[in-house]
Amino acid sequence: MRRIKILEEKFFILLSGFMAYSLIAVLAFIILVIFVKGFNALSFDMILKIPKGGYYYGGEGGVLNAIAGSVYIAFGATLIAIAIGMPAALYINVQLVRYKRTQNTIRYFLDALWGIPSIVYGAFGFALMLFFGMNASLLAGIITVALLISPIMVRTFDEVLSTIPKGLHEASLALGSTRTETAFRVMFKQGFSGFITAILLSFGRGIGDAASVLFTAGYTDNIPVNLDEPAATLPLAIFFQLGSPIPEVRERAFASAVILTAIILAISLGARYLSKRYSRTNLK
Amino acid sequence: MSLQEPGIMTQPATLPETGEKKVTPILRVQHLNVHAGSNHILKDVNLEIPRNRITVLLGPSGCGKTTLLKCMNKLTDLYRELNVSGNIFIENDNILHTTTNIPGIRQKMGLLSQRPYPLPVSIYKNVAYGLKLKGVRDKRLIGFSVEKHLREVGLWEEVKNRLNAPATSLSIGQQQRLCLARGLAVKPSIILADEPTSALDPISSKIIEDLFKDMKKHYTIILVTHVLRQAMRLADHVIFMYDGEIIEQGSPEELFNNPQTDKLRAYLVDGN
Numbered sequence: 001m002r003r004i005k006i007l008e009e010k011f012f013i014l015l016s017g018f019m020a021y022s023l024i025a026v027l028a029f030i031i032l033v034i035f036v037k038g039f040n041a042l043s044f045d046m047i048l049k050i051p052k053g054g055y056y057y058g059g060e061g062g063v064l065n066a067i068a069g070s071v072y073i074a075f076g077a078t079l080i081a082i083a084i085g086m087p088a089a090l091y092i093n094v095q096l097v098r099y100k101r102t103q104n105t106i107r108y109f110l111d112a113l114w115g116i117p118s119i120v121y122g123a124f125g126f127a128l129m130l131f132f133g134m135n136a137s138l139l140a141g142i143i144t145v146a147l148l149i150s151p152i153m154v155r156t157f158d159e160v161l162s163t164i165p166k167g168l169h170e171a172s173l174a175l176g177s178t179r180t181e182t183a184f185r186v187m188f189k190q191g192f193s194g195f196i197t198a199i200l201l202s203f204g205r206g207i208g209d210a211a212s213v214l215f216t217a218g219y220t221d222n223i224p225v226n227l228d229e230p231a232a233t234l235p236l237a238i239f240f241q242l243g244s245p246i247p248e249v250r251e252r253a254f255a256s257a258v259i260l261t262a263i264i265l266a267i268s269l270g271a272r273y274l275s276k277r278y279s280r281t282n283l284k
Numbered sequence: 285m286s287l288q289e290p291g292i293m294t295q296p297a298t299l300p301e302t303g304e305k306k307v308t309p310i311l312r313v314q315h316l317n318v319h320a321g322s323n324h325i326l327k328d329v330n331l332e333i334p335r336n337r338i339t340v341l342l343g344p345s346g347c348g349k350t351t352l353l354k355c356m357n358k359l360t361d362l363y364r365e366l367n368v369s370g371n372i373f374i375e376n377d378n379i380l381h382t383t384t385n386i387p388g389i390r391q392k393m394g395l396l397s398q399r400p401y402p403l404p405v406s407i408y409k410n411v412a413y414g415l416k417l418k419g420v421r422d423k424r425l426i427g428f429s430v431e432k433h434l435r436e437v438g439l440w441e442e443v444k445n446r447l448n449a450p451a452t453s454l455s456i457g458q459q460q461r462l463c464l465a466r467g468l469a470v471k472p473s474i475i476l477a478d479e480p481t482s483a484l485d486p487i488s489s490k491i492i493e494d495l496f497k498d499m500k501k502h503y504t505i506i507l508v509t510h511v512l513r514q515a516m517r518l519a520d521h522v523i524f525m526y527d528g529e530i531i532e533q534g535s536p537e538e539l540f541n542n543p544q545t546d547k548l549r550a551y552l553v554d555g556n
Contacts, residue, residue: 098364167401170359171463174395175414176387176470185413190404281450282404 031261038254046255051221056240058248063256068223069231070260072138074207077145081153081202084146086195089157094183097169107158113151119211121148126215139227141217148212149202156201160194161187168283193279200271204264210235234260310335310474310504311356316370318351318360318528325351327528329370333474333521338496338505340515340536343525344551349508352525353476356506357393358386374474387417393474394467394503399483400459402451403466407443410451410462414470433465437495457488464495468503475505481514493518512552516540524548 049062096103125144134140164187172186173179188195210233218230219240234256241253309332318326326348333339341349351360358379360366372380379389391414403410411430420426430447434440439461443454451462460480467475477496481489496505496518509515515522516536523533526547532539543549 097362100364165401166362167397167399168403170362171395171397171401172403173359173362173387174357174390174393174476175466176391176417178387181417186403281406281452283402283452 034254034257034261038251038256038258041248041251041255042258043255046252047259050223055221056244056249058246063232063234063237063252063259065221065223066232066234066237066256067259067263069138069141069217069220070207070234071263072224073141073145073213073217073231073233074203076138076142077149077206078153078199078203080142080146081150081206082199084150085153085157088154089161090183090187092154092158093161093164094169094179094187107155110151110155110158114155117211118148118209119214121145122212122214122216125212129216135228136216136218136230137228138217138224138231141213141231141233142227144212144216145206145209148209149206152205153198153202156198157191157195160191160198163194164190165283190282193275193277193282196274196278197271200267200274204267207267208235208260208264210239234263308335309333310375311506312371312373313352313355314371314373316352316355316368316372318348318355318369319367320363320365325366325528326355329528329530331523331530331533333504333506335504336500336502337520338500338507338518339521339523340519341506341508341523341525342512342515342519342551343510345510347525348528349510349525350478353478353506353508355380356474356476357390357395359395361386391418391470392472393476394464394470394472396460396464396467396475396477396480398479400456400463402454402459402462405451406448407451407454407462408447410466411469414466418470429469433468434462436468436499437461437465438491439465455488457484457491460484460488460492461495464492473504475499475503477505477507479508479510481509481511489514524551526551 043062045060046062047067048064049060050065051063052059052061055061092103092106096106121144125140125147128143129136129140168186168190169182172182177185213231213233213236217233217236219232219236220230221232222229224231238253238256238260241249241256244250244253311333313329313331316326316329317324329352341352343349351366354360355368356372356374356379360368368380370380371378374389374392377389382389403413405413408430411433412426415426415429420429431440431444434443439458442458443449443462446453451459454462460483464475464480475496481492484492493514496507499505500520507514507518519536521533522536522539524531524539524547531545531547532543539548540552543552
């Protein structure tokens with residue numbers, strides 16, 4: 001009996017350890033593959049120049065247009081999603097604190113929205129764009145990506161707020177705060193580090209999504225200077241280059257993937273650092 | 285202890301208005317009933333809290349002590365499932381039937397909960413928080429008040445060199461005293477303490493108990509506890525609850541030396 005227990009224990013420790021490490025190994029492998037494949041094409045020109053004529057046939061230039069477009073779209077969309085997500089999440093957790101059923105219904109719908117594939121958002125954004133008589137543009141891309149990441153933002157804010165102890169909520173009210181003061185002076189402060197993580201992760205999701213910007217943002221070799229101009233994005237840059245019959249261009253696709261991955265990794269690291277920094281005063 | 289006289293001795297039959305009192309009650313509860321669905325949590329509770337005394341709400345876990353306390357500062361509003369009826373008068377305001385200025389009502393009472401919940405800001409800002417809510421902007425006045433209340437709870441000497449450190453860097457006993465100072469800064473007349481020492485070590489508990497003894501000169505303290513010894517050490521007035529009902533209330537001498545009911549007698553013997 002005892003021996004079986006010890007064996008069982010060993011087996012499951014090994015199994016779960018193996019799974020955990022193999023997941024990390026897969027991530028490392030993905031990064032390694034794109035890095036190796038894109039290494040030759042990786043240069044400062046890639047990140048500092050826009051495509052010159054003939055770039056897609058192996059000519060000179062870089063993907064600065066796509067980097068800029070992606071950053072603009074993700075940044076704009078993140079701002080809109082924060083503006084929607086923050087009040088919504090505070091509302092769910094502070095004003096609706098007595099109404100458990102309403103809270104759960106809202107959460108259910110947000111989870112459903114989270115689960116909708118981004119191509120559906122892309123199609124919806126496209127329909128919206130046509131309805132308003134807009135062209136594929138930076139603005140249309142921003143709005144579509146904002147729709148895509150808003151549910152993610154609200155739900156992650158919401159998760160952060162729902163982990164705040166009820167006692168803190170009560171303590172704040174007992175001191176004579178109104179519900180709004182509780183929301184903004186106490187809950188917001190306590191959740192701040194979590195919010196930063198949520199914001200940066202949503203940003204990461206927004207910058208990496210291809211399907212939602214496929215029809216809405218368009219594609220251009222220039223850096224957009226106006227909201228009504230089309231904007232290139234990194235995922236689409238990868239897509240177009242990878243489909244090329246010319247090996248040099250395919251290499252550049254991988255180099256672009258390296259750039260996109262590096263941006264997302266940098267964001268994750270930033271999220272970790274900032275959330276540590278701002279959780280100093282937090283109630284644990 | 286001749287201060288608590290007959291009127292508030294035994295159960296519902298004697299309504300608080302009857303009987304003579306040398307201490308005017310600061311808080312009166314009349315026919316308070318709390319339901320949660322089909323659960324009857326508080327059953328026709330009638331009581332008076334004497335001014336500038338320590339009133340102990342005694343009883344086994346789950347008998348409704350905390351719920352009673354939460355009714356007093358309307359934190360029951362946070363729980364939709366709780367259905368509260370009856371009257372609670374503070375001075376002469378019926379707080380259960382006001383919907384306006386709930387923050388103002390809550391500021392008449394400082395709350396000390398089972399474990400400390402310091403706000404996620406610095407030590408200084410924790411105490412200053414209530415003042416800012418009240419609209420005090422004068423920095424000197426705030427600074428003065430922070431020092432005064434930190435001294436009041438005996439924390440000043442320990443924290444005066446790190447007022448800007450996070451409140452969570454304090455030990456849990458210090459945090460509890462900080463929460464007390466924070467509550468005192470809004471100038472309440474009543475302190476609601478819900479088992480305030482249950483998460484603390486014996487030394488920190490003793491500090492809190494000693495503070496309560498000093499503080500009753502200026503404040504009315506309502507202390508929830510299930511620790512019989514603590515009740516005996518601190519109480520000027522005892523309310524014994526069991527299963528949502530008030531079984532006995534009166535002076536500690538009367539209750540502890542001469543219990544009238546089997547339930548209290550059993551509780552005094554085995555604490556349950």
